Amino acid sequence: MTEQSTDYDSPWKEIIELYFNRFLEFFFPLAYAEIDWTKPYQFLDKELHQLEPDAEIGKRLVDKVAKVWLLDGEEAWVLVHVEVQGQYDSTFTERMYTRSVEC
Template sequence: MTSETANYDEPWKEALSEYFEAFLCFFFPEVHQLIDWTKIPESLEKELKRITASAKTKKRFADKLYKVWLLSG
């Protein structure tokens, strides 16, 4: 008997990508206020994969990495 593992992670990743600004506004309003939202956040997913691939531990907690610009420069 084979069982399929439910993929709960991907929908959350997709939602976070789509609603990144709203996510930060709701969960981290202090951080949201510091970001210059006239500049589009840059996804650094490939860079994150390179970093985690070379990590000594196989445990991963971060799935998303974004570059943002601050209002302070």
């Protein structure tokens, strides 16, 4: 019998995309305040994978990348990585903070 793993991250990725501005407003109010929300933002997940197709190491990769415009007119990228834990894992902090892509 094979062990089936549960994908906890995918629903969160969808929620972040659907409610991106509210997500940033709640979790990152200082960053939210710097973004010009009158200009459209654009998700660049596919572009990230084209730039670095080998970026995935296990399940560690950026979940969402969005191009936003700041109030000063500059372009900026917001990178979001979500890890949902259903149980204790002693290696969680190591997995969460390991860089898998050089920026």
